[in-house]
Amino acid sequence: MNFDLNNLVRDNVKSLLPYSSARDEYKTDGEAMIFLDANENPFENGLNRYPDPRQMLLKSKISEIKQVPEKQILLGNGSDEVLDLIFRAFCEPGKDNIISLPPTYGMYKVLSGINNIENREVLLTSEFEPDVDAILEAVDANTKLLFLCSPNNPSGNSFDAETIKKLLRSFKGLVVIDEAYIDFSNVAGWSQSLDKYPNLIITQTFSKAFGMAGIRLGMLFASAEIIKILNRIKPPYNVNELTQQRAIKGLQDYSGIKQQVIDIKNERHALSKQLLQLKYVAKIFPSDANFLLIKVDDADHRYMELIGKGIVVRNRSKQPLCENCLRITVGTALENQNLLKAFKELES
Numbered sequence: 001m002n003f004d005l006n007n008l009v010r011d012n013v014k015s016l017l018p019y020s021s022a023r024d025e026y027k028t029d030g031e032a033m034i035f036l037d038a039n040e041n042p043f044e045n046g047l048n049r050y051p052d053p054r055q056m057l058l059k060s061k062i063s064e065i066k067q068v069p070e071k072q073i074l075l076g077n078g079s080d081e082v083l084d085l086i087f088r089a090f091c092e093p094g095k096d097n098i099i100s101l102p103p104t105y106g107m108y109k110v111l112s113g114i115n116n117i118e119n120r121e122v123l124l125t126s127e128f129e130p131d132v133d134a135i136l137e138a139v140d141a142n143t144k145l146l147f148l149c150s151p152n153n154p155s156g157n158s159f160d161a162e163t164i165k166k167l168l169r170s171f172k173g174l175v176v177i178d179e180a181y182i183d184f185s186n187v188a189g190w191s192q193s194l195d196k197y198p199n200l201i202i203t204q205t206f207s208k209a210f211g212m213a214g215i216r217l218g219m220l221f222a223s224a225e226i227i228k229i230l231n232r233i234k235p236p237y238n239v240n241e242l243t244q245q246r247a248i249k250g251l252q253d254y255s256g257i258k259q260q261v262i263d264i265k266n267e268r269h270a271l272s273k274q275l276l277q278l279k280y281v282a283k284i285f286p287s288d289a290n291f292l293l294i295k296v297d298d299a300d301h302r303y304m305e306l307i308g309k310g311i312v313v314r315n316r317s318k319q320p321l322c323e324n325c326l327r328i329t330v331g332t333a334l335e336n337q338n339l340l341k342a343f344k345e346l347e348s
Contacts, residue, residue: 075217314326
């Protein structure tokens with residue numbers, strides 16, 4: 001495809017010289033050294049030194065698991081930071097625009113507002129699929145980014161692969177596929193297609209399948225050229241030492257993570273079957289995520305009833321195409337049993 005990344009980068013970013021930290025200028029090879037270069041407190045407590053600004057050990061672990069080369073990985077303080085970096089690198093405030101597809105993850109709209117970028121919203125179809133023609137009609141010369149959340153939040157479905165291919169081939173800007181829930185999907189993600197589509201960016205997270213929401217760690221996979229641009233503008237120590245250590249430790253038990261994903265998918269299937277037996281549940285949408293979107297008779301009423309029973313779900317009724325819909329995260333087997341018990345006790 002005819003794609004020139006240089007045409008998308010903001011002019012000020014092209015000429016930007018990134019901050020060079022002490023740990024960038026001297027890269028240790030493991031030999032014991034006396035470090036007097038970064039104005040750190042010299043008294044060792046395990047955290048008195050700055051963290052690796054490039055997170056190389058952590059990236060090597062992620063590269064092994066995700067089968068993405070280290071040079072094509074960027075890490076951030078949660079997925080929200082890496083998403084923000086995309087805006088800051090490629091979108092000129094007050095001039096450029098992006099396209100998002102409601103109902104979808106709300107941070108795309110928030111980040112567009114923070115960065116003074118127009119957010120052109122193109123509704124998904126009634127089947128929660130991207131409307132290719134409507135998306136391409138919304139594009140103009142200043143459209144830089146297209147956000148695809150797949151599996152989608154809040155609907156839970158993975159977008160049709162042929163639809164995504166059409167957009168990757170037709171959209172002249174960068175296509176950002178948010179794969180926060182990809183580990184729960186029954187279809188393959190797009191990380192192995194990076195070399196085929198130079199305009200593809202993928203974001204993933206440690207918050208869902210990896211069970212580490214508390215450490216705030218997001219992943220971005222893209223071409224080495226895109227990664228180089230984003231590295232120019234990222235803060236020098238954006239992923240702290242505790243986060244790096246905890247992530248590395250967690251990945252050492254990757255088999256345990258995969259088993260938890262299997263358990264959640266099994267619970268998702270069982271929960272869906274049992275919820276469908278409730279007379280006030282009108283529909284359960286297909287899900288490739290760790291949650292279910294269900295349509296009920298009166299979402300506001302049912303939400304408050306569950307609150308009264310000590311169970312908190314998410315009322316998504318105000319989202320487009322989600323009238324009277326509740327989003328329910330798949331819990332442990334015991335939590336799901338308690339949920340079903342509470343649902344069955346609700347007044348008719």
